Structure formats: C-alpha cells, structure tokens
Amino acid sequence: MNTSLSIELLGARALGLPAADIPAHAAGLRARGGATVCVLDVPQPSGGSLHWLEAGHARGWVRLDAAAPGDLAERVRAVFPVATRRGFVAADAALLALHEAHGGELPRLSWGDAPRFEPAGPVAGAKPMGLYALVDSAARLAQVIEAGVHSVQVRIKTPRDADAAWQRGLHEELARCVALAREAGVELIVNDHQALAAELGAPGVHLGQEDLLALGDEGRAALLARGLTLGISSHSVWELCRARALAPRYIACGPVWPTTTKDMPWVPQGLDNLAWWCGRAGAPVVAIGGILEAPQVRAAAAAGADGVCIVRGLGEVPARVVPALREAFEAGRAEAAAATVPAWPHPSLPAGEGA
Known part of the structure; x- marks a missing residue:
C-alpha cells in the first residue's frame, strides 16, 4: 500500500497538546510514517471546527464554520479512499473528505502555522469582472x-x-x-x-x-x-x-x-x-x-x-x-x-x- 495515500486521523483532545504544538507534532508523524496526518476538532473559543492537515502538497489549519459531526473521523475515513481512487492527491482527498463530512461546506486552509483567516464576504462595491x-x-x-x-x-x-x-x-x-x-x-x-x-x-x-x-x-x-x-x-x-x-x-x-x-x-x-x-x-x-x-x-x-x-x-x-x-x-x-x-x-x- 502507498502510505502517502493513507490517512492517520488523530483527535485533538486525546493528544492533549496546545494548538501551537500540533503542526510540529503532525509534521513529525508524517516524516516517520509517510501517511497524511489530520488532527481533528481542535477546540476553538469562537466555535466552529478547526483541524490540522499535514499532507504532501499542502499543510495548514482547516477551518469550517459548521460544527464537526460526532462521527467526523468515520466520515473522513470513509471518503478519503474514495477520493484517492478517483485520482486525487492526498491533500485534495483529505479536504474533499472534510468537505463531505461537514455537509458540503468547502474548507478554508491557512497559509502558515497560525490559524489566520480573513473574514469572508464580497468586496464592497465590486461589480462582475x-x-x-x-x-x-x-x-x-x-x-x-x-x-x-x-x-x-x-x-x-x-x-x-x-x-x-x-x-x-x-x-x-x-x-x-x-x-x-x-x-x-x-x-x-x-x-x-x-x-x-x-x-x-x-x-x-x-x-x-x-x-x-x-x-x-x-x-x-x-x-x-x-x-x-x-x-x-x-x-x-x-x-x-x-x-x-x-x-x-x-x-x-x-x-x-x-x-x-x-x-x-x-x-x-x-x-x-x-x-x-x-x-x-x-x-x-x-x-x-x-x-x-x-x-x-x-x-x-x-x-x-x-x-x-x-x-x-x-x-x-x-x-x-x-x-x-x-x-x-x-x-x-x-x-x-x-x-x-x-x-x-x-x-x-x-x-x-x-x-
């Protein structure tokens, strides 16, 4: 089995790590095992769902406004292999699995190790291009x-x-x-x-x-x-x-x-x-x-x-x-x-x- 197209799902609460330590921990796990790593449901004071993704092509905080379903890990574990069989690389497969698991909401992915996301919404006064x-x-x-x-x-x-x-x-x-x-x-x-x-x-x-x-x-x-x-x-x-x-x-x-x-x-x-x-x-x-x-x-x-x-x-x-x-x-x-x-x-x- 190609380990790069397998996924390791971890619960943030079970890890017991501060959010700031999760990126380095996930990177270390991927370096040792080769699988895509996703740390699920990191607690957020403002609510919503925040996960960490560590994959070959992309890494970062994954934000969804909808609350994570109780069976999130099972849903992601079910959809990820479907996406890889369709030919998606691991980063895309993981995001599509989270997209499906959250009822069709497309995630936002941070650019760095800090969970920074600009408020979504149309640009004021913008006309069609x-x-x-x-x-x-x-x-x-x-x-x-x-x-x-x-x-x-x-x-x-x-x-x-x-x-x-x-x-x-x-x-x-x-x-x-x-x-x-x-x-x-x-x-x-x-x-x-x-x-x-x-x-x-x-x-x-x-x-x-x-x-x-x-x-x-x-x-x-x-x-x-x-x-x-x-x-x-x-x-x-x-x-x-x-x-x-x-x-x-x-x-x-x-x-x-x-x-x-x-x-x-x-x-x-x-x-x-x-x-x-x-x-x-x-x-x-x-x-x-x-x-x-x-x-x-x-x-x-x-x-x-x-x-x-x-x-x-x-x-x-x-x-x-x-x-x-x-x-x-x-x-x-x-x-x-x-x-x-x-x-x-x-x-x-x-x-x-x-x-």
Whole structure:
C-alpha cells in the first residue's frame, strides 16, 4: 500500500497538546510514517471546527464554520479512499473528505502555522469582472479600453537580468497604466509588483500561490493592510481552499482549456471543474487558460464565472473582437442560473505527480 495515500486521523483532545504544538507534532508523524496526518476538532473559543492537515502538497489549519459531526473521523475515513481512487492527491482527498463530512461546506486552509483567516464576504462595491483582458503594456491597455473592456490585468514579467534601469521603466509603464485605467473608470489589477502597485494607487493585485506563500504571515498581513484587492490563482482543491482563507476579490480557476501561455503541470479544469469552483468557492471566480473564442467565453460564463480572462483571443486589434466577446459573456451569464454544479471535481494533477 502507498502510505502517502493513507490517512492517520488523530483527535485533538486525546493528544492533549496546545494548538501551537500540533503542526510540529503532525509534521513529525508524517516524516516517520509517510501517511497524511489530520488532527481533528481542535477546540476553538469562537466555535466552529478547526483541524490540522499535514499532507504532501499542502499543510495548514482547516477551518469550517459548521460544527464537526460526532462521527467526523468515520466520515473522513470513509471518503478519503474514495477520493484517492478517483485520482486525487492526498491533500485534495483529505479536504474533499472534510468537505463531505461537514455537509458540503468547502474548507478554508491557512497559509502558515497560525490559524489566520480573513473574514469572508464580497468586496464592497465590486461589480462582475466580465470580460477580463490581460495585457503587457500601457499601449495594449489603451487598445482594450478603447475596445470597451472594463476589467484588465497588466502582467509585465521581470527578466532575470532586471537592473535599476529596467525597474525605472517598469515604474513608468505601470504609472501610465494606472493613470489610463483611472481616467477610463476601468478596474486595473497588477500582476505581482504589489509594492509598486500600492505606491502608484492601483486598486488591486493578482498573485500566484507560490508568491503568496513566500510572503509569510507578516507579508500577507502587510499586503492586505495596503488596501489592495486581491486576485489569487488556483489549480487544485487545496489551492482553492487556501485562496478562500484570504477573502480575495476573485479566485482564478485554470487552466480551463489547454494553454501555451504558461508551462504548467496541471490537467485542464474543463467546464465541469469550473462549475464546481463557481459553486463552492464562496467568492467570484475568474476562468483563465486557453480561452480564445466567443463560444468559450459564453460557456465559461454559463458555468458561473464572474469573469473570463482572455489574452491571445483579443487579437492584434481588440476593437474588432471585443464586442462579440462581451456579447458572448452576457449571453452566458444569462444562462448561469441553470448551471449544474457537479458533485465532485476531477483531479487537476496527472497520475504520478506525488501525493
């Protein structure tokens, strides 16, 4: 038996450890035995359920607002092997088991060893993202604004040999982007470069999970304290649960279709996983990845996406294609109320990508 796909369930009260000592204890158990470790039902003064998860791809506090059922361990022990047989890695299987055991509530997963969770709820005054253009320059931003796009992400990648001159150029380019978006009343999200985005007055930033993990608890708290809205990438159940802990402006689900924009290990989510994300995230979901044509935009919106991110599909002259893409989004949004949320997502890592 592959021990990495077995689970060891421990009762917090039986352990008799302070909550602060549980992460190290669980890590030690996993290091010795290889199984996924889940410490269940850690007492909380505020009520609700808090568990600790120690798995191959993810670790952290798992928070659910619903009280833990009396037979929680039995329920998790029953669902976990079902999820692993479906092809889910251990972190996803454990979170899905807790999701099922708590009556369909999707957990939130902490980013670090402290049980820090932002209050969940919609961002005040937020409108649907709609057609969400991804651009790499102020000139391209001006094109998509003229074409009628109201939500834009500017992504300017930092080269390995970036020097002071490149940084000055980045500052000038992003300053132009912020000014253009503000004048046009467009919601601008800056990919990475969060300190510069805050300095220039951009309303929001988009960060990948590795970047957010690297910030640490203090860095994430400082980011939120700057008042920026936050978009977060997600590709798996554990990343979705972790994104939920920060109460973001939106959670990106991708890649929905195969994409050549980024080299990544993830299996395409497809419309079924996108619909599951939209039904479970508790936050607006943006569809991203391989979206090139109006029928895809419509299908993604019909699955429940609050926004549909498009890059190459904008073409050389966005004004020629954006009206049809926006029309497709609105048509799909009108169909979203009838969308069916699958009972299960499908695994987003191919077989053999660890536990």
